[in-house]
Amino acid sequence: MGGRTATALGAAGLVLGLLVAGVTSASAADPLVSQGKAATASSIEGSGFEAGKAVDGSTSTRWASVEGHDPEWLRVDLGSTHTISRVRLNWEAAYARSYRVQTSADGSAWTDVYSTSAGDGGVDDLTLSGSGRYVRVYGTARGTAWGYSLWEFEVYGLGGGNPPTTTTTPPPPGLGYPFGSRQQPYTAGVLRPSGSTSTLDAAVVDYYQRWKSAFLRHNCNSAWSQVWAADADHTYVAEAQGYGMVIVATMAGADPDARRIFDGFVKWKIDHPSVIDPDLMASEQNDQCVSVNGGDAATDGDLDVAYALLLADRQWGSTGTYNYKQLAIRHINAIKRSEINPSTQLLRPGDWATTSDPRYYVTRSSDWMADHFRAFRKATGDPAWDTIRNAHQNLMTTMQQNFAPSTGLLPDFVERTNSTPRPPAGKVLEDEVGDGKYWWNACRVPWRIGADAVTSGDAKSLAAARKLNSWAKSKFGGNPGNIRVGYHLNGTQISSEVSAAYTAPFAVAATTDSGSQAWLDALWNKMLSTSFGSSEYFAASIQLQVMITVTGNHWVP
Secondary structure (H helix, E strand, O other): OOOOHHHHHHHHHHHEEOOOOOOEEEOOOEEEEOOOOEEEOOOOOOOOOOOHHHOOOOOOOEEOOOOOOOOOOEEEEEEEEEEEEEEEEEEEEOOEEEEEEEEOOOOOOOOEEEEEEEOOEHHHHHHHHEEEEEEEEEEEEEOOOOOOOOEEEEEEEEOOOOOOEEEOOOOOOOOOOOOOOOOOOOOOOOOOOOOOOOHHHHHHHHHHHHHHHHEEOOOOOOOOOOOOOOOOOOEEEEHHHHHHHHHHHOOOOOOOHHHHHHHHHHHOOOOHHHOOOOOOOEEEEEEEEEEOOOOOOOOHHHHHHHHHHHHHHHHOOOOOOOOOOHHHHHHHHHHHHHHHOOOOOOEOOOOOOOOHHHHHEEEEHHHHHHHHHHHHHHHHOOOOHHHHHHHHHHHHHHHHHOOOOOOOOOOOOOEOOOOOEEOOOOOOOOOOOOOEEEOOOOHHHHHHHHHHHHHHOOOOHHHHHHHHHHHHHOOOOOOOHHHHEOOOOOOOOOOOOOOHHHOOOHHHHHHOOOOOHHHHHHHHHHHHOOOOOOOOOOHHHHHHHHHHHHOOOOOOO
């Protein structure tokens, strides 16, 4: 066992288990208190696998017990009594199938604060409540023929021994926001497609059911839910899972199975953490459901995941299998920590775009989701999200004024955000042709900007959406069939192809203009007549969310 390397075991480290208690007011911010503390173990496999290797802060060293023996344990001495709010276990391939987490005041009498008989390795990030000077992982049944081995044994808490106050979001009677209830009115003057509310909602539900049949999967593990993305770079991508989570949480009430499906997405997210910031989600997985291509995070997926968890908290409360609110706040804080550029307050493309990466001062226009930022501000109480929202809205206005005054079109990416922001001349991340054009990322911008405009009435969002709508309605002569794939920022067409990913988002922008009812109706009818295949997850997922929005069913938690 000692000769196996971390590289060979990388796939095992991508699984994350979670025990959900209440939302603990202190636990989200409690510090790591175990690193560098004295550790002892029931046994070690040999030299180089000592107990202290599991509390040294390094994921390249580990504790390993003797092979083939139960029980075995690893203990850390915190030096004084602490309240314990979180324990994070980063298992090597030799994981525990059954184990307990225990606390003790004296190292002799132990109290169980967590136990499981269904351990599956990877990373177990456990939210719990206990008190003691000593914390022990006590393995009673191995998951492999080897022993037990931990890369890291992390304990989080506070000195003093007083248990933190625990508060939970109470479950609402029934659903908090069933589909079709329209409890959050849009801003005055926003249009909807012509037709009765029941007819509009029935169209959305029908499309949703077809979308589920085409793209919803429970592959590799029946407890997981995934959106199958045949047209993406990999079978499963974070963007798709974020879409799926938002869609399913919104459709609760129309889909009696929504919560079970949503919890499957939550488990997928937990079991596929980013290798850089494990509170974020790894962005790409192969058809074996294993994270690939670095295992790091993508900002667009993370934004929707966090937002969807807030929707779920409002929809079902946070006292079930998963504490949605706590997971959301942890994810939101990780976005701020690892995907916001602290000097510009703008989103980076992912947690991998660090100061040493040339994309550190690059941002993707389709990530500028002002309604999400508003929800994050409300959920966390952190005024930084107001600053972040304003920075993106100001950049949106600047880019329209300086590079697309007659069209309002934004490029896929903006570079040099620390000096003079501009569309890139060539490839900065994805595409030589389109990174600086209105291409496969920016095609979502009319929907993203419009979603904030209709729900908040924000003047900047309304102005940007109306500029886009004015150009589109004129450019395409009121006929959505004329919309093509890709445009230069001056409105010149790039391709003769068509896609609902380009057509549908203009419908959200159209709802912001009182003189665009006929144009909106044409776009709606175009959506109703557009079919999709199993290799068109991207366009179909965008169109479904557009249909939800233009029918008045989008809401901000």
